[in-house]
Amino acid sequence: MKALLLALALSLTASTVAAPVQVAELLANSPAADWRAVDPDNTLYLQIPGGQVIIELAPRVAPEHVANIKTLARAHYFDGLAIVRVQDNYVVQWGDPDEKHTVPTGVHMVTPEFTADRRAGRYFEPLAERDVYAAEVGFLDGFPAARDPRSDLVWLAHCYGMVGVGRDDSPESDGTELYAVIGHAPRQLDRNVTLVGRVLKGIELLSSLPRGSGEMGFYVPSESPVPIISVRVVSDLPPAERTPIEVLRTESATFRTVLEHRRNRREAWFKFNPAHIDLCNVPLPVRTH
Amino acid sequence: MKALLLALALSLTASTVAAPVQVAELLANSPAADWRAVDPDNTLYLQIPGGQVIIELAPRVAPEHVANIKTLARAHYFDGLAIVRVQDNYVVQWGDPDEKHTVPTGVHMVTPEFTADRRAGRYFEPLAERDVYAAEVGFLDGFPAARDPRSDLVWLAHCYGMVGVGRDDSPESDGTELYAVIGHAPRQLDRNVTLVGRVLKGIELLSSLPRGSGEMGFYVPSESPVPIISVRVVSDLPPAERTPIEVLRTESATFRTVLEHRRNRREAWFKFNPAHIDLCNVPLPVRTH
Numbered sequence: 001m002k003a004l005l006l007a008l009a010l011s012l013t014a015s016t017v018a019a020p021v022q023v024a025e026l027l028a029n030s031p032a033a034d035w036r037a038v039d040p041d042n043t044l045y046l047q048i049p050g051g052q053v054i055i056e057l058a059p060r061v062a063p064e065h066v067a068n069i070k071t072l073a074r075a076h077y078f079d080g081l082a083i084v085r086v087q088d089n090y091v092v093q094w095g096d097p098d099e100k101h102t103v104p105t106g107v108h109m110v111t112p113e114f115t116a117d118r119r120a121g122r123y124f125e126p127l128a129e130r131d132v133y134a135a136e137v138g139f140l141d142g143f144p145a146a147r148d149p150r151s152d153l154v155w156l157a158h159c160y161g162m163v164g165v166g167r168d169d170s171p172e173s174d175g176t177e178l179y180a181v182i183g184h185a186p187r188q189l190d191r192n193v194t195l196v197g198r199v200l201k202g203i204e205l206l207s208s209l210p211r212g213s214g215e216m217g218f219y220v221p222s223e224s225p226v227p228i229i230s231v232r233v234v235s236d237l238p239p240a241e242r243t244p245i246e247v248l249r250t251e252s253a254t255f256r257t258v259l260e261h262r263r264n265r266r267e268a269w270f271k272f273n274p275a276h277i278d279l280c281n282v283p284l285p286v287r288t289h
Numbered sequence: 290m291k292a293l294l295l296a297l298a299l300s301l302t303a304s305t306v307a308a309p310v311q312v313a314e315l316l317a318n319s320p321a322a323d324w325r326a327v328d329p330d331n332t333l334y335l336q337i338p339g340g341q342v343i344i345e346l347a348p349r350v351a352p353e354h355v356a357n358i359k360t361l362a363r364a365h366y367f368d369g370l371a372i373v374r375v376q377d378n379y380v381v382q383w384g385d386p387d388e389k390h391t392v393p394t395g396v397h398m399v400t401p402e403f404t405a406d407r408r409a410g411r412y413f414e415p416l417a418e419r420d421v422y423a424a425e426v427g428f429l430d431g432f433p434a435a436r437d438p439r440s441d442l443v444w445l446a447h448c449y450g451m452v453g454v455g456r457d458d459s460p461e462s463d464g465t466e467l468y469a470v471i472g473h474a475p476r477q478l479d480r481n482v483t484l485v486g487r488v489l490k491g492i493e494l495l496s497s498l499p500r501g502s503g504e505m506g507f508y509v510p511s512e513s514p515v516p517i518i519s520v521r522v523v524s525d526l527p528p529a530e531r532t533p534i535e536v537l538r539t540e541s542a543t544f545r546t547v548l549e550h551r552r553n554r555r556e557a558w559f560k561f562n563p564a565h566i567d568l569c570n571v572p573l574p575v576r577t578h
Contacts, residue, residue: 088493132567160473191561204377204500211493272480278421
C-alpha cells in the first residue's frame with residue numbers, strides 16, 4: 001500500500017488523526033505538567049448538525065470582544081442562527097445577516113482589538129523563524145501570534161482554525177458575526193480584524209461544509225445555510241456535559257521537542273530536510289482524554 | 290448586513306467567487322494577450338460524483354511523472370478507483386491502495402522529479418518577498434515555485450490546490466497515487482515529493498469532502514470512499530466535451546497589477562496595509578468563459 005506517509009494535521013485534530021510515531025509517542029509520554037486544562041469560562045461549544053466545535057477564547061488579547069461573545073452566548077443569541085458563508089480556502093462565517101435576533105443588553109460595538117494591550121507583550125514566546133508578514137512570530141497564551149519589536153505590539157495570527165470577528169468598513173465590531181479560517185493562512189488580515197480565539201476540536205466539521213456559491217462564498221437562497229443549534233460557554237454547563245480538554249503548553253519542553261521534530265525532519269520518508277517551519281504549520285497539540 | 294468584506298479565494302475559484310471590485314475589473318478589462326489557453330494535452334479532468342476537477346500538469350518540471358499519469362489516464366487506470374484519504378488541513382489522496390487495477394504497460398517507477406531539470410531555471414519569475422522555507426520564491430510556467438540561487442535549482446511549491454505524487458519511503462514513484470493540497474501550504478514537502486501540477490477549477494469539490502477518520506485521514510471500512518468516475522486527458526476528448534479554460538500569464542502586466550493590489554491593500558476595509566504577500570496567497574486567476 002503506497003501511502004503518502006505524512007501526518008501533519010496534528011494541530012487541530014490531535015485526538016483523531018495519528019501523528020508520526022515519534023511525535024505521538026512524545027505526546028503520550030509527556031509529563032502531565034506540560035499540558036494545561038483549558039479554562040471552561042473561556043471555552044465555547046458551537047453545536048451544529050455535524051457535531052460539536054470547541055473554541056478557546058483569548059481574553060488577554062481581546063477582552064472586550066470576548067466579553068461580548070460570552071454575553072451573546074449566555075443570552076442564547078446564536079441559537080437558531082446559521083452558518084451563512086463558506087468560502088473555499090478562506091473562511092466559514094456565522095451570524096445574523098438578516099438581523100432576526102435582538103442583540104442582548106450589554107453588547108455594544110467596541111473598539112478594535114487588532115493588537116493586544118501592551119502589557120500582553122511579556123507573554124509572547126518567540127519562534128526562531130522567518131515570517132513573510134511580521135518581523136517576529138511566536139505564541140501568546142498558546143495561540144499563534146506575531147510581534148513588532150519596534151513598537152512592542154503583539155497580535156494573534158490568522159492561522160488555520162483561528163476565530164475572528166467580522167466587521168464592516170468601520171473598524172468597530174460587536175462579536176455578533178464570527179468566522180473561522182479554513183484555508184491557507186490569510187495573514188493579510190492580521191491587525192485588520194479582531195481575532196478572539198481558535199478552534200481546538202472539530203474544525204473539520206466547518207472546513208468540510210459545502211461551499212456557498214454566492215459572492216465571497218455566501219450561501220444563495222437555493223442553498224440551505226447550516227443551522228447553529230447552540231453556542232454555550234462551557235462553564236455554564238454541568239460537568240457531565242463538558243469535554244475535558246487540554247492543550248500542550250507552548251512553554252513546555254515537550255512542545256519544544258515536537259517543534260524540533262517538525263522543523264528538522266528525521267523520518268526516513270524525508271529526503272530533504274526543510275530545516276524551517278512556518279508559524280501556521282507548528283502543531284499546537286490538543287487532547288481530550 | 291455585516292459581511293467580512295474580503296474575497297481572497299480568487300486564485301482557485303476565480304470563475305465562481307467574486308474578487309473585490311478592483312481586481313475583478315482589472316481581470317475583466319485585461320488584454321486577451323495577458324491570458325493563455327491551457328494546453329489540453331497537459332490538462333486532466335478528474336470526474337467525481339460532485340463534479341469535475343480540472344488539473345493542469347507541469348511537464349517542464351516533472352516530465353517523467355506527467356508522461357506516466359497521461360498513460361495511466363489514457364488506459365482508464367483511475368476509472369473506478371476512489372478517493373481514499375481526506376486529511377483535514379492537509380491533503381485529499383486518490384489511487385489504488387488495494388491494487389485492484391493493473392498498472393498499464395509503459396508505466397514504471399521513475400526517478401524523483403523533486404526539482405526541475407536545470408534548464409527550467411530560466412523560466413523562473415521571482416516574487417520579491419520573503420519566504421520561510423526557500424531563499425527565493427516565484428512562479429514557473431504559472432505554478433508557484435521556489436529557487437535556490439546557490440544551486441540554481443527550481444521546484445514547485447506545495448501551495449493550496451497543488452497536485453503531487455504519493456510515494457513510499459523510497460524516493461521513486463510512478464504516478465498511480467496522487468494527492469491535492471487542501472490546507473495551509475505544507476511547504477515542508479517541497480523537494481520531498483514530485484509535484485505534477487495544480488487544480489485550476491473544482492478544488493472545492495475535493496476540499497469539502499468528508500474527512501476520513503482513520504490514521505492520516507484514510508477512510509475506514511465504515512466510511513464510503515468517494516468513487517472516481519474517470520480521469521481523462523482533455524486532448525483525447527472531442528471539443529464539445531472540453532471546458533475552455535485560460536490562466537492569467539504570470540509575466541503579464543495584469544498579473545503584476547493584481548499582485549500589487551493583493552500586497553498593498555487599498556480597500557477601505559483594510560486598516561493596516563500588510564505590504565507583503567505569501568507566495569501561496571498570490572492569486573493565480575483562471576477563467577472558463
